[in-house]
Amino acid sequence: MSRTFRELGELDRLLGKLGGQARVSTLARVEAAEGSWPIHGIVLGTTDRSAPTLAIVGGVHGLERIGTRVVLAYLHTLSELLDWDSVLQKTLERSRLVFVPLVNPGGLFLRRRANPNGVDLMRNAPVHPESHGTPLLGGQRISSRIPWYMGRPEHAMEVEARALCDFMEAELFGAQVAVACDVHSGFGFVDRLWFPYARTRRPFHHLPEMLALTRLLDATLPNHVYAIEPQARSYTIAGDLWDHLYDGFRSAAPERVFLPLTLEMGSWTWLKKNPRQALNALGGFNPLVPHRLRRTLRRHLLLFDFLHRATASPDSWARPDTDLRDRLGAAAFERFYG
Numbered sequence: 205m206s207r208t209f210r211e212l213g214e215l216d217r218l219l220g221k222l223g224g225q226a227r228v229s230t231l232a233r234v235e236a237a238e239g240s241w242p243i244h245g246i247v248l249g250t251t252d253r254s255a256p257t258l259a260i261v262g263g264v265h266g267l268e269r270i271g272t273r274v275v276l277a278y279l280h281t282l283s284e285l286l287d288w289d290s291v292l293q294k295t296l297e298r299s300r301l302v303f304v305p306l307v308n309p310g311g312l313f314l315r316r317r318a319n320p321n322g323v324d325l326m327r328n329a330p331v332h333p334e335s336h337g338t339p340l341l342g343g344q345r346i347s348s349r350i351p352w353y354m355g356r357p358e359h360a361m362e363v364e365a366r367a368l369c370d371f372m373e374a375e376l377f378g379a380q381v382a383v384a385c386d387v388h389s390g391f392g393f394v395d396r397l398w399f400p401y402a403r404t405r406r407p408f409h410h411l412p413e414m415l416a417l418t419r420l421l422d423a424t425l426p427n428h429v430y431a432i433e434p435q436a437r438s439y440t441i442a443g444d445l446w447d448h449l450y451d452g453f454r455s456a457a458p459e460r461v462f463l464p465l466t467l468e469m470g471s472w473t474w475l476k477k478n479p480r481q482a483l484n485a486l487g488g489f490n491p492l493v494p495h496r497l498r499r500t501l502r503r504h505l506l507l508f509d510f511l512h513r514a515t516a517s518p519d520s521w522a523r524p525d526t527d528l529r530d531r532l533g534a535a536a537f538e539r540f541y542g
């Protein structure tokens with residue numbers, strides 16, 4: 205039984221429009237009592253897996269539909285640009301864009317945060333011994349009836365989490381420079397760009413490169429809207445998929461750069477401006493008023509474009525010499541942890 209919904213229909217339309225310009229695969233199928241849905245992976249650009257690669261991911265949490273829609277808005281723009289923009293075509297000859305726009309189709313269909321098994325996918329990775337998850341919110345094993353359920357420790361990862369990790373390992377781990385941006389909504393009044401770790405306040409290895417990229421963003425788009433900070437400053441998570449992938453990348457390629465970012469769109473502003481939204485299950489996580497939705501759909505296109513350009517031109521930020529790297533590290537500690 206297949207049960208479609210708006211975002212899945214829009215993704216199918218875009219895949220048709222992209223045609224042979226994209227390499228599309230079905231990473232897995234989610235089977236549940238309520239229906240059956242594919243998880244699609246999309247790759248644009250060179251087939252050389254060592255080329256700089258940007259991954260854009262959405263729909264990990266089923267209530268945060270706006271995340272998938274923001275990713276689809278970027279895919280839509282790319283599908284049009286590929287028809288006429290020789291600058292983009294040239295850039296994609298030496299870089300790659302990788303997408304999983306809808307990681308948790310069952311959750312979107314069922315209008316719930318978790319997947320159909322009740323598991324919070326962003327708490328479902330093997331737990332690192334250093335993890336200090338914030339109580340409940342940071343992952344719990346009490347019951348799938350309470351949010352943030354991690355699944356049973358003796359069980360393998362859920363099919364959606366496994367599909368995302370396998371695809372990222374295949375498509376990102378060979379890249380000289382990799383950046384990921386996983387789009388969520390629901391926390392705070394401002395749009396945050398979070399970097400690792402989620403499990404601990406301890407700084408991650410690529411903190412100097414993270415500051416270099418932040419400075420490049422600040423200089424290039426001085427009016428950007430993002431608060432850039434370690435995820436663990438807001439709360440900590442056990443079983444975070446991006447921590448898990450980051451650790452995997454580091455052991456596979458200790459000399460290369462990977463920055464897994466989370467874009468956490470601040471949904472409390474939408475609630476404040478339209479308090480009746482609180483009565484709707486999706487209202488806490490999505491702009492429901494049409495003009496606010498359109499504003500959100502265009503708001504992050506510049507960020508994705510910037511991330512693609514920065515990833516494709518890594519000499520400007522991702523390859524500091526030892527001296528500069530030390531200085532960046534000290535300045536980053538001051539800025540993000542001071």
Ligand SMILES: [Zn+2]
Nearest residue numbers: 265268388389
């Ligand atoms: Zn989320």
